[in-house]
Amino acid sequence: xxxxxxxxxxxxxxxxxxxxxxxxxxxxxxxxxxxxxxxxxxxxxxxxxxxxxxxxxxxxxxxxxxxxxxxxxxxxxxxxxxxxxxxxxxxxxxxxxxxxxxxxxxxxxxxxxxxxxxxxxxxxxxxxxxxxxxxxxxxxxxxxxxxxxxxxxxxxxxxxxxxxxxxxxxxxxxxxxxxxxxxxxxxxxxxxxxxxxxxxxxxxxxxxxxxxxxxxxxxxxxxxxxxxxxxxxxxxxxxxxxxxxxxxxxxxxxxxxxxxxxxxxxxxxxxxxxxxxxxxxxxxxxxxxxxxxxxxxxxxxxxxxxxxxxxxxxxxxxxxxxxxxxxxxxxx
Amino acid sequence: xxxxxxxxxxxxxxxxxxxxxxxxxxxxxxxxxxxxxxxxxxxxxxxxxxxxxxxxxxxxxxxxxxxxxxxxxxxxxxxxxxxxxxxxxxxxxxxxxxxxxxxxxxxxxxxxxxxxxxxxxxxxxxxxxxxxxxxxxxxxxxxxxxxxxxxxxxxxxxxxxxxxxxxxxxxxxxxxxxxxxxxxxxxxxxxxxxxxxxxxxxxxxxxxxxxxxxxxxxxxxxxxxxxxxxxxxxxxxxxxxxxxxxxxxxxxxxxxxxxxxxxxxxxxxxxxxxxxxxxxxxxxxxx
Numbered sequence: 001x002x003x004x005x006x007x008x009x010x011x012x013x014x015x016x017x018x019x020x021x022x023x024x025x026x027x028x029x030x031x032x033x034x035x036x037x038x039x040x041x042x043x044x045x046x047x048x049x050x051x052x053x054x055x056x057x058x059x060x061x062x063x064x065x066x067x068x069x070x071x072x073x074x075x076x077x078x079x080x081x082x083x084x085x086x087x088x089x090x091x092x093x094x095x096x097x098x099x100x101x102x103x104x105x106x107x108x109x110x111x112x113x114x115x116x117x118x119x120x121x122x123x124x125x126x127x128x129x130x131x132x133x134x135x136x137x138x139x140x141x142x143x144x145x146x147x148x149x150x151x152x153x154x155x156x157x158x159x160x161x162x163x164x165x166x167x168x169x170x171x172x173x174x175x176x177x178x179x180x181x182x183x184x185x186x187x188x189x190x191x192x193x194x195x196x197x198x199x200x201x202x203x204x205x206x207x208x209x210x211x212x213x214x215x216x217x218x219x220x221x222x223x224x225x226x227x228x229x230x231x232x233x234x235x236x237x238x239x240x241x242x243x244x245x246x247x248x249x250x251x252x253x254x255x256x257x258x259x260x261x262x263x264x265x266x267x268x269x270x271x272x273x274x275x276x277x278x279x280x281x282x283x284x285x286x287x288x289x290x291x292x293x294x295x296x297x298x299x300x301x302x303x304x305x306x307x308x309x310x311x312x313x314x315x316x317x318x319x320x321x322x323x324x325x326x327x328x329x330x331x332x
Numbered sequence: 333x334x335x336x337x338x339x340x341x342x343x344x345x346x347x348x349x350x351x352x353x354x355x356x357x358x359x360x361x362x363x364x365x366x367x368x369x370x371x372x373x374x375x376x377x378x379x380x381x382x383x384x385x386x387x388x389x390x391x392x393x394x395x396x397x398x399x400x401x402x403x404x405x406x407x408x409x410x411x412x413x414x415x416x417x418x419x420x421x422x423x424x425x426x427x428x429x430x431x432x433x434x435x436x437x438x439x440x441x442x443x444x445x446x447x448x449x450x451x452x453x454x455x456x457x458x459x460x461x462x463x464x465x466x467x468x469x470x471x472x473x474x475x476x477x478x479x480x481x482x483x484x485x486x487x488x489x490x491x492x493x494x495x496x497x498x499x500x501x502x503x504x505x506x507x508x509x510x511x512x513x514x515x516x517x518x519x520x521x522x523x524x525x526x527x528x529x530x531x532x533x534x535x536x537x538x539x540x541x542x543x544x545x546x547x548x549x550x551x552x553x554x555x556x557x558x559x560x561x562x563x564x565x566x567x568x569x570x571x572x573x574x575x576x577x578x579x580x581x582x583x584x585x586x587x588x589x590x591x592x593x594x595x596x597x598x599x600x601x602x603x604x605x606x607x608x609x610x611x612x613x614x615x616x617x618x619x
Contacts, residue, residue, distance in 0.1 A: 130475040136526030141509040141519075148513040156533055158509060158519025161497075165532035192510055214421055217376050219428070227432050234424035237455065241462025242420070244354035247411030249420045250462070255469055261408075265415050273418055276383075277376045296407045303404065303415040310416065314383045 003198065006187045010202055013079040014042025020082025021045060025282045034216070036209035040271050042082075043206060044286040047175070049074045051293040053182065054175030057152040064150045068182040104225075111229040118236035119208070125254050126200045133246065133255040139177060144191045146181040176260050176294040200257025203267065207253060210270035211235045217277045260295040264303060272304040276311025284308050336398075343397035346410020355461040360419045361388060363426030371429050380418070380425065387417045407529055427454055481507040484577065487610055489514070492575060492617055499568050500577035500613075501546055517573050518543060542568060549582040556585050558598070565603045569618045576605075577613040 018041035022033045052074070053067035062070075104112075125131055141157040149155055153172055156163055184194050215231040242250030252262035272287050274280075291302035351357050367373060367381045390396040391413050400413040434450045481504050488498065489512065498508060499517035508516055518535055521527035522543050535543075545564055548554050561578070568576060583595050596614055600607040608615045 128471060130471045130478065131469045132474070133469055135524055136529075138520065138527055138530060144509065144511060145513075156519065156531060158516070158521055158527065158531075159533075160509060160513055160515040163531070163533065165534065167531040167533075168529075171530055190511070211421065211424075215424075218380065218421075218425055220376065227428050230431060231424050231428045234427040234458075235420055237458055238356070238420045238423055238462070241459055242354070242356050244356075244463035245350075245411075247350070247409070247414070248354070248356065261412065261415075269415060270418065270421060273380070273383075273421065277379060296405060298403050298405055301403075303412075306400075306403070306416050310383055310387060311379070314379050314386070318379055318382070 002187045002189055003193075006183065006189060006194075006198060007202075009187075010183075010198075011039065011205075013075055014046055015039050016042065016079040016082040016086070017045045017075070018042030018082070020078070020085040021286075022283070023082075023085045026280070034213060036212045037271075037274075039209050040206060040213075040267065041283060041286070043267070044283075044290045045078055046075065047179065047290045047293050048286070049078065050179035050182065051175040054152065054178035055173065057178065058172060061151075064146050064152065064178075064181055064185065067178070068185045071182050072186055108226050108229055111226065111233050115229065115233050115236050118233070118240055119204070122204060122236070122239060122254060123201055126204065126257060127197050131255055132196050133251070135246075137256060137259060139180070139258055140191050140195050142177040143180045143184060143195060146177060147184055147191065152178060170296055174260070174294060174296070176263075180258070195258045200253070200262075203257040203263055204253055206263075207239075207266040207270070208232070208235075210267050210274065214270050214274045214277075217274055264291050264295050268304045269307055272307045273311065276308055276315065279315060281308075281312075339398035339401060340394050342410060343394040343401055346401075346413075347392060347394070347397070350411050350414070354463060356419060356423065357414070359457070359461040360384075360417070360422050363423050364388060367422075367426050367429065371426075371433070373429075377425065377429070380422070384417060384422045391417055423458070427458070430454065477503060478507055484610060484613060485512075485514075488575060488577070488615060491608065491615070496574040496617075497572050498575045498577070499542070499546070499573045501549070501579060502543075504577055504613075517568065517571070538567060538571065546578075549585075550579050551585075554585050556582060558586065558602070561599065562602050565599075565605070565616065569603070569605070574618050576616040577610075578616065580609065580612055580614060 015035055015038045018038035019033070019035075021041050021044075022038060026033070049071055053071040056062050056070065057064065057067045138157055145155055145157040145160065146152055148160075153163075153167060155161060180191070180195055180199065183189070183198075184191055187194075189198065212228075212232060215228040215235075219227040219231065239250045239253050242248045243254045245251060249266055252259065253266055256262055268287050268291050272284065275284050275287065288300075288302065288305045288308070291297060291304045292300040295302060297303075364381060364384050367377070368385060373381055390400060397410070397413060400416070401408075401410060404412055404415075431451060431454055435447050484500075484504055485508055488496075494513050497515040497517060498505070500508070502523050505516055505518070506520060508514055509519070518539050519527070521530075521533075522535060522540070542564060545560075549556070561582075565576060586595070596607040596609055599605070599614065599616065603616065605616045605618050608617075
């Protein structure tokens with residue numbers, strides 16, 4: 001029951017919040033956004049809210065329960081605001097997707113079936129729980145210590161004893177374990193259950209959303225629906241066979257989906273590519289900030305910033321190239 | 333100068349290691365060549381391919397890779413600089429472009445059998461470059477280890493509660509902090525050095541020595557004495573430990589054969605602790 005509620009909240013609330021944020025950022029183009037994109041942006045908002053709660057606990061000494069209430073209240077307010085903005089957009093005729101729905105071919109059904117089968121296999125691998133790779137990671141211990149002490153980093157998660165020398169400040173300000181602890185608190189789910197099972201499944205879903213929107217922009221013609229499906233099948237296949245070494249995308253998703261680097265590599269960075277290709281730079285800042293909130297970065301500048309900068313440079317060069325070609329054609 | 337040299341060496345060795353286990357990176361490079369020089373790319377695809385080529389070159393070239401490693405901080409190893417290369421997206425893009433080109437019904441040679449063969453061959457290439465269906469994590473062993481540790485930890489909790497400091501072999505301590513609030517004499521970072529990055533905490537030479545001793549207790553070729561056990565237990569109890577788990581196997585390596593049978597009672601007497609025999613461990617609680 002709690003697990004169903006958790007998944008309902010982890011999908012519905014972020015979608016509502018995400019659609020609201022996108023509607024604010026891109027008023028005129030609000031109908032061009034997909035639910036998948038709304039979910040990703042909603043999760044960026046959730047990460048941001050969790051970070052606020054985390055910093056309140058670290059710097060103001062608030063208890064975990066207190067910041068959980070704060071986090072839950074903020075999530076609900078943001079989601080409601082998203083609903084109101086969405087309703088206002090719908091009234092104004094902006095929020096309605098008017099694209100025609102094409103009927104699927106037999107080959108499309110086949111591709112969808114293969115994609116679903118691969119995804120089901122991935123979910124089964126994740127929920128088996130024993131396929132977790134724990135070397136160099138102490139997320140569960142950290143979350144459990146937060147829950148047991150009702151505070152953030154009051155004891156060393158690995159020993160349960162008080163700190164003598166302390167922890168690096170850059171680790172202390174990362175809010176991902178607090179987000180997990182707050183979700184455990186809110187839904188009454190055991191730490192290992194949430195961190196090793198629920199979150200990786202959610203990250204798998206978010207990852208597919210990121211690759212889906214990326215596929216949409218790589219194969220953007222209405223006639224390329226089948227290509228998009230094939231792109232997703234290849235993505236799913238690569239997740240399955242790419243788990244041979246730590247650091248590969250498949251390994252991250254199947255064996256440590258709860259880690260910040262997995263979220264970064266499989267959700268934030270593919271989404272950053274989508275933003276770069278679509279030139280939607282306004283959402284770029286939340287992506288960079290989300291990475292800075294969850295992963296150790298170079299003073300807040302992470303890998304998604306490099307990706308976005310790289311895409312911006314390539315876009316600029318391509319634009320110049322196109323302009324040069326046009327002027328040559330004109331001259332000819 | 334030494335630092336710069338180290339960065340460069342790590343960058344070069346990292347590439348060698350990264351391509352050692354599987355060949356998806358190599359496949360991605362092949363896909364980039366195919367998309368860049370043989371396939372027709374439009375707008376977004378062209379941009380993605382160009383970006384991929386530049387990013388992959390940066391990650392392969394030791395000098396630029398070292399710069400990127402410096403940027404991503406020492407917290408991460410070489411493989412993480414490949415985060416900036418969209419390996420999965422590029423291979424998926426290449427596979428999609430290649431297959432849809434092959435499936436094109438307008439092509440003269442396009443037949444059902446040929447399409448099926450090309451599809452199968454493409455999937456096989458992906459499998460050959462990946463894990464070939466073998467999981468990189470030994471799921472059965474992991475389950476067995478965790479269940480075994482949980483059974484022992486439950487027994488400790490049932491007898492003495494959570495409010496204690498435990499010293500036990502790594503196979504037990506590995507899972508002791510996953511639930512509950514039991515304190516440990518030392519944590520997982522004693523044997524997983526990567527975890528040291530998360531705190532400034534260090535262990536005393538005495539704790540390190542006791543860890544080494546504890547981990548040798550299930551070796552088959554050691555010889556231990558009662559005096560040694562007594563001395564180490566006293567050290568641990570004096571250092572704040574309340575409960576100790578020693579593998580029952582260790583009684584086989586005792587030099588004093590006469591004490592083997594009555595070891596639990598004997599240890600209880602000389603160390604002033606309560607000794608209980610669990611399935612594979614002696615559980616000792618300081619009185």
